[in-house]
Amino acid sequence: MGLVITVVGLGVIGASLGLALRDSPLVEELIGVDTQDGVGEEAVALGVVHRTEELLAGVRQADVVFLCCPLGSMEEVIRRCAPVLKPGAVVTDVGSVKKVVMEWFDRWLPASVCGIGGHPMAGSEKTGLAGADRYLFENAVYIMVVPPGTPSGVCQVLTDLISHTGAKIIRMDAEEHDRLVATVSHLPHLAAVALVNQAGRRPEALALAGGGFRDTTRVASSNPAMWEDILVFNKEAVLEQVDGLIEQLTRLRVCLVEANRTKLRQELDRARDLRESVPRGSRGVLPSACEVITVVPDRPGVIGHLGTILGEGGINIVDIEILRVREGDGGTIRLGVPSPQDGEQAVRLLRSAGIKAWMR
């Protein structure tokens, strides 16, 4: 007897989860719930879920409920579902903040139902059903927050399901999760927002913005409604980080005011060393062990040529970035490949094709 799984909220995460779980041998039936008109039916038509139901009818039959709705509506969804859930059911979520979700589980779920927190660290450029992707979670880190006392069998079921998506599960407690994401995700987001708004006081400067500014502020383009929820629901940990950042900036400020080159240099060196220790090319997913820089001639099709040379050599490109663009298709390109061996072979192959290349 397989499991009945209900996915509540058929956005990119929910729909991708549906696609990824559909062919799991553990799953007997996948039910999709979405409050938006017609989305459930479309999800069925696209093969994302087997059938669609209203919220209460959908979760009533479920062995496992994945809450993939926005954080802002999640407590209300939990509150409404709680009375109809089957004894022994598991409820889990995919929100970016965990402490508050665990509190909602505690507050509303009956004792016969297990609430387990989840945070797949994967995202997509697209929104909604159209962004559904069977492979969204492959190699992504998936954080699981298992409350003390959860029966190990229940935990195993959820672990097996999530593993089927290709994600790598890391378990930690909610407070630790929230502090970590505040540090590496929520604070950088706020800093990017502050940088853009600061630059906005001098709009003529934006016209000169180069790669450095673009990189540093990229995340400020993301969905403000989602980030409003994340920041508010992780307020405590985020405030601690904001204060820390202001402290760091003040320390740099003092180095400048005092024209203390030695201290300033120590700060810059420390940041460079730490930054270099972050796995490159990972995007939080797959670390690329090696980088190859190539300078390609200025003509159309050259990226295809490059990719074909490496592809024929059996070398996987796990990251690619055009560092400097000239008119036309080309410039200096950074390639991430899985291992130093791949890097050496890539350089060899590219050079024999007459392309300048070196390992970084």
Add this chain to the structure above:
Amino acid sequence: MGLVITVVGLGVIGASLGLALRDSPLVEELIGVDTQDGVGEEAVALGVVHRTEELLAGVRQADVVFLCCPLGSMEEVIRRCAPVLKPGAVVTDVGSVKKVVMEWFDRWLPASVCGIGGHPMAGSEKTGLAGADRYLFENAVYIMVVPPGTPSGVCQVLTDLISHTGAKIIRMDAEEHDRLVATVSHLPHLAAVALVNQAGRRPEALALAGGGFRDTTRVASSNPAMWEDILVFNKEAVLEQVDGLIEQLTRLRVCLVEANRTKLRQELDRARDLRESVPRGSRGVLPSACEVITVVPDRPGVIGHLGTILGEGGINIVDIEILRVREGDGGTIRLGVPSPQDGEQAVRLLRSAGIKAWMR
């Protein structure tokens, strides 16, 4: 009668300038100067300059001197050169800060020599002669600071020379330049340094760092010695910006403390709108007018396939980014192409090849 050009400092910028100016019809002879043993000779061997000289012998004969040495040694170089320069000669630099350089010109150059500030907004992954690239300046913004009273003929000569490199010249005064780069370059650099050092207080967080953190802090990896100089020499404008950033962060902090969702959302919305107004794919160089997102299957060689399809269709890829990586070569890829027409054609071509693609 062509010009004698002397390039002082044969790093990436100086050597690339040499390569770019070598075939200008305005140039009769290119002389290279570098304090490091053997670099001048190597530059001659690589065809970067015609011949190499010691500093004073090199600049004595020059009609135009390009100072491409680090900011930290530039005043000393100007001071030493000043007494031997030809009347009517032009001295220009390539430093990232302009007010202090203009002051050095004022202080040391004789009245018969013109000092004109320059800042090519181009860089390279590589350092030293090995990074020399004929096309480094193509389409890059090149800021020129022309002091009042500079004869227009002199200014025209320098403009013609620089235009030959393919750069786009923008004239502004030194104070404005320094304020603008403080806003879009020096402040983001300091913010990245502060973010990395803040994350460094919780090293276990760095292991979870994803694309957002990597993007936001990328610039913190750059050369600390160079940045020490830049920040110190642009201290005034940078301090003003640091204070502005702390103000912005404090404003965000207050929104969180007060749990004022409306105000927080306004800040997030404003940042998103401003950020979206920054030309994408430009890296300060070439704007890409259109973006195409494609989802490619999970197998080696697929980037080559993609590039070949577009190349055969005559479509230039001006930017490429792997948004999400799965095992192997593939995932969701963002392509920048020059125009919406190119974008539409790219989507058509990719789709007929069975690849999911859409315009962003």
